Structure formats: structure tokens, C-alpha cells
Amino acid sequence: MFAASIPTPDGVFVAWFTHQGLARLCFPDRRSWLSPLVPSSPSLEETSRPGKSAVAQEGEDAIARQIEPWLACTREVLFAALRGQPAGPLPPLDLERGTEFQRAVWRGLLDIPCGRTLTYAGLATAIGRPKATRAVGQACGANPIPVLIPCHRVLAHGQRVGGFSAGLEWKRRLLEREGTLPDRP
DNA sequence: AATCGTCGTTCTT
DNA sequence: AAGAACGACGATT
DSSP states (O other), rough: OOEEEETTEEEEEEEETTEEEEEEOOTTOOOOOOOOOOOOOOEEEOEEEEEEHHHHHHHHHHHHHHHHHHHHHHHHHHHHHHTTTOOOOOOOOOOOTTTTHHHHHHHHHHHSSOOOOOOOOHHHTTTTTTOOOOHHHHHHHTOTTTTTTGGGGEOOOSSSSOOOTTTHHHHHHHHHTOOOOOOOO
16 A cells, blocks of 8 residues: 555545555545555655565555656645535445445545535435445445545434544535535534 | 435444 | 344334
8 A cells, every 4th residue: 555645725635555556545634544654745646664575665656656646636636526516437446345335435435526416315216225224324434545435415304414433623624615515504 | 403214334243 | 153233224112
């Protein structure tokens, strides 16, 4: 896994890449998410231990080179998303870690366009599991790439905002910038 | 405000 | 391996 810090007007995000693609995006100032190192520069840094063989080093350099365009792409879409603007094409995503059900939910999230919202029940129906609304909420909470996989666009029934793993402040902020924050709670 | 239905995941035996 | 517990929910009482 390679970590890259991405400074933004909202703080320094950290993106984690595997050979498959972007695997995880961390909000700023969540110390527990920044393990084990907190890159200070916007460059790529790898996370494995220092005592590695030359071939291993070479392999990691190769991965780092491969990742560079993905990182550039990630920066772009993240900046757009933070302005509440529709994001362009995403970098390749590595969702290997998810369950089949979770991946279905995350794919469903990717279909919610900027400026639109869906209800947990609506998303459950959209993925063909109309009774699994609560499980859908769980899967949203497990979203490894928030903001880009827009779990913030899922609201509870009846103008209620619902929850957000990274804190409701973030959810409200993102929704407000997209002009979809419910006004009368 | 309290309870119940529902269901995937995680935590316990 | 099996069962209980636990949610970013929703509907009912």
C-alpha cells in the first residue's frame, strides 16, 4: 500500500493505493486513520519496513510510477467534489476488501449523481434488496472511499440527514455544497 | 418515546 | 460452526 497526502482547502486528505487502484481515502485530522505514518509532503510514500531487498525496492518503485496518474486523477476529482461540483472520471478503485453485498451498495452509490440524493430505503431497492435498508446503512458506513464514492448523498427517510462515520459535520458540509442539504430538520 | 421487523457483518462461544 | 449482538433504517404503537 502506498499513501499519498493530498492537501486541500479542507485539510490534508490521505489516499491509499494498491496495485489495483485507489483503495482508501481518509478525511483530514482523523489520527487513527493516518497510521502508521503521516506524510508531510504531497509525494508518494510507501508503508513497508525499511529493511527490504533491492528487488522489492524496485517493485515498489514500479508501483509508485504506476500510481502517479491515479494520484493526479484523485486530486482532481477530490477538489471538484469538495467544491460540490460533479467529478470527472474516477481513478481505478480497489474494492477487493469489501463483501459482495458491500460492493453492490458502493456501486449503487456511484450511480447517484452530484446534486441528487437517495434514501437508504431507496438505495436498498435500487440494488434489489428492498428490505435490507439497515444493512445498506451499515455498508455505507464501511465505504472505504468517502466523498468520491458519495455515501453522503444517502439520507434517512423524511428530510432527515441520517448518520456519517466521519462525523455529521462533514456530511452536512458536502451536502450543502451540492445544494442538497435538507433545510427543515 | 419505545418497540419491532429486517438483514448483513462482527463479535462470542 | 452457530448464535447473539449490533447498526449511518423505517414503520407501527
